[in-house]
Amino acid sequence: MLELEQKVGNYMYIGLDLGGTNMTAAVIDDQFNIISRATKSTLAKRPHDLIIKDMYDVTCEAATKAGRNIESFETWGIGMPSYVNQETKKVVHANNFGWINFPIFDYLEKYTKMPIIIENDANCAALGETIAGAGKAYHNTIMITIGTGLGGGIVIEDLIYSGADGMGAELGHTKLVYDGTRCSCGQKGCVESYCSATALIRQMQEALAYDKDSIVWDWCEGDLVKIDGRMIFDAANEKDYVATKVVNQFCDYLSGALSTYITIFRPEAIIIGGGVANAGDILFDRLREKTIINTFAASEIGIPQILPAKLGNDAGIIGAALLKKFR
Amino acid sequence: MLELEQKVGNYMYIGLDLGGTNMTAAVIDDQFNIISRATKSTLAKRPHDLIIKDMYDVTCEAATKAGRNIESFETWGIGMPSYVNQETKKVVHANNFGWINFPIFDYLEKYTKMPIIIENDANCAALGETIAGAGKAYHNTIMITIGTGLGGGIVIEDLIYSGADGMGAELGHTKLVYDGTRCSCGQKGCVESYCSATALIRQMQEALAYDKDSIVWDWCEGDLVKIDGRMIFDAANEKDYVATKVVNQFCDYLSGALSTYITIFRPEAIIIGGGVANAGDILFDRLREKTIINTFAASEIGIPQILPAKLGNDAGIIGAALLKKFR
Numbered sequence: 274m275l276e277l278e279q280k281v282g283n284y285m286y287i288g289l290d291l292g293g294t295n296m297t298a299a300v301i302d303d304q305f306n307i308i309s310r311a312t313k314s315t316l317a318k319r320p321h322d323l324i325i326k327d328m329y330d331v332t333c334e335a336a337t338k339a340g341r342n343i344e345s346f347e348t349w350g351i352g353m354p355s356y357v358n359q360e361t362k363k364v365v366h367a368n369n370f371g372w373i374n375f376p377i378f379d380y381l382e383k384y385t386k387m388p389i390i391i392e393n394d395a396n397c398a399a400l401g402e403t404i405a406g407a408g409k410a411y412h413n414t415i416m417i418t419i420g421t422g423l424g425g426g427i428v429i430e431d432l433i434y435s436g437a438d439g440m441g442a443e444l445g446h447t448k449l450v451y452d453g454t455r456c457s458c459g460q461k462g463c464v465e466s467y468c469s470a471t472a473l474i475r476q477m478q479e480a481l482a483y484d485k486d487s488i489v490w491d492w493c494e495g496d497l498v499k500i501d502g503r504m505i506f507d508a509a510n511e512k513d514y515v516a517t518k519v520v521n522q523f524c525d526y527l528s529g530a531l532s533t534y535i536t537i538f539r540p541e542a543i544i545i546g547g548g549v550a551n552a553g554d555i556l557f558d559r560l561r562e563k564t565i566i567n568t569f570a571a572s573e574i575g576i577p578q579i580l581p582a583k584l585g586n587d588a589g590i591i592g593a594a595l596l597k598k599f600r
Numbered sequence: 601m602l603e604l605e606q607k608v609g610n611y612m613y614i615g616l617d618l619g620g621t622n623m624t625a626a627v628i629d630d631q632f633n634i635i636s637r638a639t640k641s642t643l644a645k646r647p648h649d650l651i652i653k654d655m656y657d658v659t660c661e662a663a664t665k666a667g668r669n670i671e672s673f674e675t676w677g678i679g680m681p682s683y684v685n686q687e688t689k690k691v692v693h694a695n696n697f698g699w700i701n702f703p704i705f706d707y708l709e710k711y712t713k714m715p716i717i718i719e720n721d722a723n724c725a726a727l728g729e730t731i732a733g734a735g736k737a738y739h740n741t742i743m744i745t746i747g748t749g750l751g752g753g754i755v756i757e758d759l760i761y762s763g764a765d766g767m768g769a770e771l772g773h774t775k776l777v778y779d780g781t782r783c784s785c786g787q788k789g790c791v792e793s794y795c796s797a798t799a800l801i802r803q804m805q806e807a808l809a810y811d812k813d814s815i816v817w818d819w820c821e822g823d824l825v826k827i828d829g830r831m832i833f834d835a836a837n838e839k840d841y842v843a844t845k846v847v848n849q850f851c852d853y854l855s856g857a858l859s860t861y862i863t864i865f866r867p868e869a870i871i872i873g874g875g876v877a878n879a880g881d882i883l884f885d886r887l888r889e890k891t892i893i894n895t896f897a898a899s900e901i902g903i904p905q906i907l908p909a910k911l912g913n914d915a916g917i918i919g920a921a922l923l924k925k926f927r
Contacts, residue, residue, distance in 0.1 A: 427864075436864065436865050436866030436867075437740035438866045443897070447863050448894075449775060451776050451780075458897070462856075467778075532775060570693075570785070574767050
């Protein structure tokens with residue numbers, strides 16, 4: 274009887290993470306475990322109606338695998354790499370897809386009349402990690418995802434905060450160095466241009482030009498293009514002088530970015546995701562130490578926890594599915 | 601009869617702005633007009649019980665002038681230059697007063713049992729300007745007060761946002777230049793160390809060292825210590841070359857700071873207060889122009905209004921009085 278009640282009470286959520294390469298749908302239970310999932314290639318340059326159809330189909334597939342019909346869920350949550358203007362209900366600019374002011378809701382409505390919520394994928398990841406991952410013990414968090422670029426998400430009292438018009442929280446494009454290094458966005462001195470994996474690799478390549486003794490010269494077989502983030506952290510763990518210097522400088526820059534977010538939001542925790550977050554102590558020890566040093570009033574009022582993300586790529590799907598409940 | 605109803609319906613608020621030099625209490629009506637006020641010198645270094653007594657007395661005086669008793673108001677709102685930890689109910693650090701972790705509510709309770717709300721004064725000013733001043737048409741604003749330092753306040757949906765623990769929104773101490781100019785807070789590269797009136801004067805003094813032709817050398821009678829912000833803007837309005845260069849650079853720095861706040865919050869308006877805001881077009885024209893240039897995605901999604909504050913010193917008192925209704 275208890276078992277039955279638990280099953281009946283087992284509220285479920287469905288979400289879709291629409292990426293530039295793959296789209297993944299999942300059903301999650303009320304303990305935030307993924308109980309089914311389905312994936313398709315996005316093939317983002319196809320005509321949009323084919324992509325929209327696959328978005329629906331792959332989500333139906335995840336529902337079916339969980340023994341449910343998509344229409345039996347209260348809401349369909351979708352994360353994707355774009356702003357969504359919540360007033361006009363349009364995807365403002367999805368670079369990978371070539372969608373500009375794209376009325377995605379109109380197209381999705383051809384398949385289902387169920388309520389649909391669409392959010393930026395970095396925001397979904399922040400929500401997922403906060404509700405179900407590294408930030409589970411907290412309600413006010415900031416998540417930084419460090420990859421090719423640097424994405425950010427802000428969670429206030431378990432709700433995504435993305436600015437008054439839903440197009441903010443672009444933490445990677447806040448300024449770290451006024452008039453500094455050119456960013457991929459065209460601006461200068463953005464956090465992304467100092468603290469992304471791309472920036473780390475560039476910083477290492479620049480440092481190697483002045484130092485031929487680094488172990489990384491061997492590892493990359495003399496071809497600097499082969500250097501990736503892991504190689505740099507591995508070399509630093511081997512106490513390679515150049516790699517250590519570069520990793521330390523990278524942590525210092527990142528601490529500067531975190532100091533701004535802390536000074537504004539005073540979150541309970543900052544969660545670091547993306548490949549770089551796997552670097553472990555060599556990143557986090559220095560980052561914590563320097564964030565204390567570089568943050569206003571930290572000696573009086575402390576700084577938040579700085580934690581590695583836990584859910585990996587699933588954070589975005591879980592966050593998308595939870596858009597209903599927590600937004 | 602209509603007149604009577606209006607009078608009966610005329611809800612009133614009472615607030616106190618506790619500054620380092622003066623404390624001013626005021627009663628405001630439901631149209632946000634100040635209908636009575638009273639002021640005393642703060643004499644901030646006195647024993648705290650004398651200051652607390654004056655806070656109560658001056659507020660009673662404002663109430664009496666409005667024909668009311670302080671206890672007849674629903675709430676007493678107080679703005680002061682400190683964080684207030686809303687959980688421990690303590691003033692964390694009021695520099696001017698030498699109050700550290702000071703249990704101000706306990707002392708105030710000796711005089712009245714009415715509900716008291718205490719907020720940082722920069723946050724009160726932001727609320728006042730948003731509800732009753734330059735931001736009246738908006739609900740999501742950021743206010744920057746440029747004076748000796750640089751204070752900030754964030755209003756989200758007509759509510760003060762001051763971070764998860766109430767100790768955030770310290771916009772003057774976000775980073776503008778990582779590892780840059782030393783700030784009065786001890787950190788390096790804070791917005792305040794580039795964009796305060798103090799910073800503007802320092803920038804002018806530095807520029808004058810390289811250029812003896814400026815009209816400002818005459819105006820300050822060769823004594824650089826006599827330079828103030830107004831002198832610099834006046835000289836720029838006279839097309840003085842050095843002053844123009846310094847004002848332009850100041851606007852450029854400030855645009856960099858605003859770009860960070862816009863990229864995070866996407867407010868409807870940014871309100872600039874403090875003495876510098878009186879500079880008029882020579883400040884605001886350049887500031888708007890450069891903020892468009894320096895802000896992520898501004899060419900696609902625009903930037904908010906950038907407006908001078910309207911209420912002057914009254915913003916803080918009005919905001920304090922309104923803490924009840926809008927917080």
